[in-house]
Each structure stands twice: as structure tokens, then as C-alpha cells.
Amino acid sequence: MNWVGLNTLINREVGRFFSVYRQTVLPGLISSGLYIVIFGFTLEQRISEIQGIPYTLFILPGLIMMNTLTNATANTSSSMLQMKLLQQLPDLLTAPLSGFEISLAYIIGGTVRGVVNGILVLMLGMFLTDLTIVDPVGTIAFIFLVSWAFASMGLILGQIAESWDQLAMMQNFFLTPLSFLGGIFYSITMLPEWAQSLSFINPIYYMINGIRYTILGVSDSSFSVSFWMALILTVLFSTVAMLLMQSGKKIKQ
Amino acid sequence: MSQPAIHIKGLTKSYGDVTALRGVDMTIKQGEFFGLLGPNGAGKTTIINILTGLIFRDKGITEVFGKDTVKDFRFTRSKIGIAAQELSVDWFFPIEKLLYFQAGYYGLTTQKAKPKIDDLLERLGLSGKRESRLRQLSGGMKRRFQLAKALVHDPDIIILDEPTAGVDVELRRSLWQYLRDLHSQGRTILLTTHYIEEAELLCENVAIIDEGKILKEGSPKDLTRELGTAGITVQLGNMENEIESFLDKFTFTRKENRIHFLVNNPDSAMPEIILQLSKANVQIQSIETNISSLEDVFLNLTGKGINE
Numbered sequence: 042m043n044w045v046g047l048n049t050l051i052n053r054e055v056g057r058f059f060s061v062y063r064q065t066v067l068p069g070l071i072s073s074g075l076y077i078v079i080f081g082f083t084l085e086q087r088i089s090e091i092q093g094i095p096y097t098l099f100i101l102p103g104l105i106m107m108n109t110l111t112n113a114t115a116n117t118s119s120s121m122l123q124m125k126l127l128q129q130l131p132d133l134l135t136a137p138l139s140g141f142e143i144s145l146a147y148i149i150g151g152t153v154r155g156v157v158n159g160i161l162v163l164m165l166g167m168f169l170t171d172l173t174i175v176d177p178v179g180t181i182a183f184i185f186l187v188s189w190a191f192a193s194m195g196l197i198l199g200q201i202a203e204s205w206d207q208l209a210m211m212q213n214f215f216l217t218p219l220s221f222l223g224g225i226f227y228s229i230t231m232l233p234e235w236a237q238s239l240s241f242i243n244p245i246y247y248m249i250n251g252i253r254y255t256i257l258g259v260s261d262s263s264f265s266v267s268f269w270m271a272l273i274l275t276v277l278f279s280t281v282a283m284l285l286m287q288s289g290k291k292i293k294q
Numbered sequence: 295m296s297q298p299a300i301h302i303k304g305l306t307k308s309y310g311d312v313t314a315l316r317g318v319d320m321t322i323k324q325g326e327f328f329g330l331l332g333p334n335g336a337g338k339t340t341i342i343n344i345l346t347g348l349i350f351r352d353k354g355i356t357e358v359f360g361k362d363t364v365k366d367f368r369f370t371r372s373k374i375g376i377a378a379q380e381l382s383v384d385w386f387f388p389i390e391k392l393l394y395f396q397a398g399y400y401g402l403t404t405q406k407a408k409p410k411i412d413d414l415l416e417r418l419g420l421s422g423k424r425e426s427r428l429r430q431l432s433g434g435m436k437r438r439f440q441l442a443k444a445l446v447h448d449p450d451i452i453i454l455d456e457p458t459a460g461v462d463v464e465l466r467r468s469l470w471q472y473l474r475d476l477h478s479q480g481r482t483i484l485l486t487t488h489y490i491e492e493a494e495l496l497c498e499n500v501a502i503i504d505e506g507k508i509l510k511e512g513s514p515k516d517l518t519r520e521l522g523t524a525g526i527t528v529q530l531g532n533m534e535n536e537i538e539s540f541l542d543k544f545t546f547t548r549k550e551n552r553i554h555f556l557v558n559n560p561d562s563a564m565p566e567i568i569l570q571l572s573k574a575n576v577q578i579q580s581i582e583t584n585i586s587s588l589e590d591v592f593l594n595l596t597g598k599g600i601n602e
Contacts, residue, residue, distance in 0.1 A: 045401045048398070052395075060386050131348055131380075134346075137401065
């Protein structure tokens with residue numbers, strides 16, 4: 042195992058997104074703040090409590106989760122595609138680093154970005170509302186798990202994608218709609234039955250409800266199902282990402 | 295006898311229907327300055343990309359200091375420093391930081407890498423630019439940074455893929471001098487080039503490659519002795535007229551206004567060349583006979599010029 046190489050690449054990946062924090066950290070914080078102020082505070086007067094929770098607090102876990110998973114995905118996918126397009130990838134592929142080490146470093150970099158963004162939105166929520174977290178350790182652990190899973194998924198997308206257009210398509214047509222349809226702003230019990238059934242096949246629904254349980258103690262789905270779903274996605278995406286990197290698909294001829 | 299620095303045997307590679315390498319055999323001794331000479335698309339970059347792990351080989355043996363480049367990739371890659379032909383771009387970090395990253399990939403901590411990086415930045419005239427981003431460097435500086443990146447982990451083998459492509463004469467000369475210094479320190483250097491002069495001037499041994507096959511290997515002197523014939527170089531003043539049809543009895547290469555003829559006896563061939571060029575109604579600016587060069591060898595082996 043090339044530990045120094047692994048550590049260097051992790052530092053590079055983390056340093057990369059911190060060096061452009063105006064693009065990678067602040068936007069999620071600002072948009073979440075706006076959601077809390079505009080949707081939360083204005084709609085709270087018109088929407089009664091959901092599962093005994095005021096509306097502003099109810100949407101907060103979903104916003105955290107949306108930020109976490111979009112940032113984790115974006116970090117690995119954009120970094121990998123950028124390295125491919127800007128001819129930086131040969132520096133890694135000709136170094137004494139295995140595919141496992143390269144993918145692990147990328148995933149850790151993406152996980153750090155997901156966790157940082159998730160925790161910052163959580164802190165913003167605590168600042169703007171009178172939120173008290175039911176299970177702080179569980180919340181951090183869940184943010185970490187989901188960050189890891191979606192950082193792995195992002196790496197797969199970044200390795201397969203050939204253009205920014207393809208990457209944006211994944212983000213705009215799949216990730217964002219699935220996040221919104223996963224119940225950030227509503228409980229699925231408010232939906233008609235057919236729409237509820239559709240939610241059950243949306244993995245992000247389980248992520249949002251998992252973190253809602255750790256933060257607020259309420260959830261549409263059972264926490265153990267959410268936890269197992271997050272764990273399965275983590276193992277599945279990590280394995281595929283590492284095997285794909287090892288295979289050299291789309292990055293080696 | 296010590297292991298060869300690089301040993302390649304029966305190496306083949308195809309990209310879909312296109313065959314890039316057709317059974318390449320090549321051995322480079324430790325401490326040798328070796329040139330891989332061939333036109334664009336001959337297979338030079340494919341060979342070095344297979345050696346460094348950037349491309350999968352189809353068949354054959356590729357070894358560095360006796361170890362397989364796939365099975366023992368950690369060992370073989372740590373021995374090689376490569377300056378690729380294509381310049382990379384980075385938007386995020388200053389060049390000094392990029393060199394620390396590069397050293398780190400090869401297992402060197404910041405502390406261990408510092409003296410080497412300071413020395414390289416100084417020697418390559420980049421110490422005033424350590425905080426600059428790559429996009430702020432001139433083309434020549436980028437090329438020197440590329441070399442610094444290849445040398446940062448102190449490799450035993452340095453692979454340079456067309457290191458002087460597109461650089462001005464002054465920088466080319468200073469890079470050549472730097473490469474000679476590295477070679478005198480005992481480094482093995484593999485240089486790919488399509489500049490004949492570069493190979494003749496620097497390399498102890500060259501392999502001439504065309505269409506994925508090594509045609510001949512040896513020292514530039516031996517090759518020119520064995521395969522070279524004398525040449526006549528004509529510099530033309532005007533190029534408006536079609537001249538090829540007048541010269542069909544000669545073997546020649548043409549680069550803009552310069553025509554290089556491959557002849558056995560310059561004294562007897564020269565009047566005929568002048569006659570044919572006069573018939574073509576072109577103005578001759580200068581004419582000179584020259585002793586055999588690698589260019590003649592290449593022409594003799596492939597029937598075409600290296601830049602064709």
C-alpha cells in the first residue's frame with residue numbers, strides 16, 4: 042500500500058474544493074438558508090405541523106441530505122472528469138498507485154466535501170431555528186455514510202462521462218428530481234397512494250427519512266430500512282467504483 | 295551482467311482495427327541515452343505509454359530492471375520519470391504545490407521532497423514562479439515544469455516524449471544541455487523524437503520505428519556507415535512550379551523550400567539534379583553535398599522522410 046501517495050491524493054482532492062469554496066461550499070449554504078427562510082418561515086403559517094414537527098424543522102433534514110449527496114457526488118464526478126479532460130490523469134496513472142488507492146482517495150475527498158456541507162447546513166439550521174438534535178452521533182454517522190455512497194457514485198459517473206454535458210444531465214435529470222421527490226418538503230403520507238408507492242423505489246427517500254429520524258426522531262420509513270439502504274448503497278457503489286478504476290475503463294486504452 | 299533498464303519483446307498493440315505495434319523488440323542498457331526515432335503515428339508514444347502503465351499491452355514482454363511493468367507496477371513505475379508530450383493544465387494549485395503532489399504520489403513526504411523541488415525549480419529557472427498557476431507560465435516554462443515533474447522523485451530512467459516539440463531554438467539547446475547533464479549523472483534516458491538532429495546529437499543508440507515496427511537499431515554512427523549514402527541538399531528560391539514530375543528518377547524528401555536528395559555519387563548526380571530543376575523553372579538558391587546522416591538512413595529504410 043502506497044500510504045504517502047494515498048494521503049497526497051486525499052490532500053489534493055480536499056484542497057481542491059476548499060480552494061474554490063465559493064463554488065463548492067457557499068452556494069449550498071446560501072440556497073439552504075433561502076429555503077429555510079422562504080419556504081420554512083412563510084409556509085409554516087399555512088401548513089400545520091407534520092408528524093408533530095413545525096414545517097421549518099421538518100424540511101431541515103431533507104435540505105441537509107440534499108446538500109450532502111449533491112456535493113459528495115459533484116466532488117468526485119467533476120474532479121475525475123476534469124482530470125480526464127485537462128490531461129492530468131496520466132500523472133496519477135503512471136505513478137505507483139493502484140486503482141484501489143486512486144479510487145479510495147477520490148471517495149474520501151468527496152466524502153469530506155459531503156460531510157462538511159451537510160454539517161454546515163445543520164449548523165445553519167440550528168442558528169436559524171430552535172432545533173435540538175435527537176441523536177447527534179447518529180446524524181453525523183448517517184451524513185458520513187451517505188457522503189461515502191454518493192462520492193463513490195460520483196466517481197463512477199466521472200469515469201464514465203465524456204463531457205460536462207453528460208455529467209450535468211445526470212445531475213439535472215436524475216439526482217435533483219430524485220432528491221425533491223424523496224420528500225424533502227413533504228411527508229409521503231400527504232401524497233396519493235400511487236405516488237407513495239413510487240417513493241418506495243427512490244433510494245434518496247430512504248436517505249432523507251433516515252436523517253430525519255436521527256435529527257427529529259420522526260420518519261416515514263423505518264430507520265433500520267433507511268440505514269440498511271444507505272449501507273448497501275455504500276458497499277455497492279464503492280465496490281463498483283473501485284473495480285471500474287482498476288479496470289481502467291474509459292481512462293486507459 | 296546487470297539487468298537492462300528497459301527490455302521489450304514481441305510487443306503488440308491494436309486500437310480496434312488499427313494496429314499500432316507489430317511485435318516490437320527493444321533493449322535499453324542501464325545508463326544509456328537511447329532515441330526512438332520515427333514519424334508521427336509510428337508507435338513511439340504507444341511504446342512508452344505501455345511501459346508507464348497508461349495503455350494496456352495486447353501481447354509481449356515489457357520489463358524495467360527485469361521486472362514486469364504490469365505485475366510489478368509499483369517497482370517499475372517508481373523507477374521511471376516521464377515528461378509527456380501533452381502538457382497538462384491545472385486551475386487550482388501553484389506549480390510548487392503540484393510538484394509536492396507529484397512527489398507524494400511516488401511516496402515522498404513533503405519533508406523529503408523539499409530539497410529536490412527547490413533544486414529543480416532553481417535549475418530549471420522556475421524558482422521565481424513557484425506561486426504561479428500553470429496557465430500563467432509561458433510555453434517554454436510549461437515544458438520545463440513538465441521536466442521538473444518527471445524528475446521530482448529522482449528516477450533512474452527518464453522518458454521524454456518529444457521534449458522539444460514546439461519549443462524555440464534557445465530553449466531546445468538549454469534542454470539538450472540539461473539532458474546531457476542528467477545522462478552524465480548515470481541516468482538512463484529514453485527520448486522519442488522526430489527531430490533527426492536531436493537524435494544524432496544526443497543519443498548513443500537509436501531505434502528507427504515506422505508503422506509499429508522497429509526497422510533498425512544501433513548507434514547513429516554505425517547506422518549511417520551501414521545504411522547511409524551521401525546526400526545533396528538544394529534550397530529553392532521560388533516554389534510556384536510543380537517539380538515532382540521532373541525529379542521522379544531521384545529519391546528525395548522535401549520540406550518547404552528544402553529538398554534533400556539521397557544519392558550514391560554526388561558528383562555525378564548533381565548536374566542531372568540542376569538540369570531537372572532548371573527544366574522545372576525553379577530558382578536554386580543554394581546547393582550543397584553532405585555526408586551521410588540519420589535522415590539518409592531513415593529515407594533508405596522507409597522510402598520516405600521522417601516528417602512526411
